[in-house]
Amino acid sequence: MDFKEIIDCIFHNKKKYWEVTDEDKEKNFFIINQKFSRKYPKIGQFFNDKNIDKSTALDRWFFFFENQYSIPQWYWGKKGNKGPKEKIHGYELIERENLKENDIIFLNRNFKDELNKELKKIKKYE
Numbered sequence: 001m002d003f004k005e006i007i008d009c010i011f012h013n014k015k016k017y018w019e020v021t022d023e024d025k026e027k028n029f030f031i032i033n034q035k036f037s038r039k040y041p042k043i044g045q046f047f048n049d050k051n052i053d054k055s056t057a058l059d060r061w062f063f064f065f066e067n068q069y070s071i072p073q074w075y076w077g078k079k080g081n082k083g084p085k086e087k088i089h090g091y092e093l094i095e096r097e098n099l100k101e102n103d104i105i106f107l108n109r110n111f112k113d114e115l116n117k118e119l120k121k122i123k124k125y126e
Contacts, residue, residue: 003032010062011069014062014069025055026055029058032061033057033061036061039072088105090108090115092119092122
């Protein structure tokens, strides 16, 4: 049984959770603990020990989410996802003007209009 099936058992099919073998719980414990640690870092840190009984620790997570019947929004979310990224213009200036990528990002954030004017001038003369 893979970790997605175990997660399904923890949140949706709670009776089936007790059919999950201790071996499957141990095999998938660290990835599941890592995902739960995003929302509950103190509990995850407590369970993050190489000598812990992984099967029992996963059972504790199961009891923690005993009254929750849907997978939380934060579980599948990517870490640090802040929404759509802004399009960055001016990468052609890196070689031409001997700039670094951070310089282009800075210009896009702080001097976007001026950068766009410069890029139009360059395209016009090329």
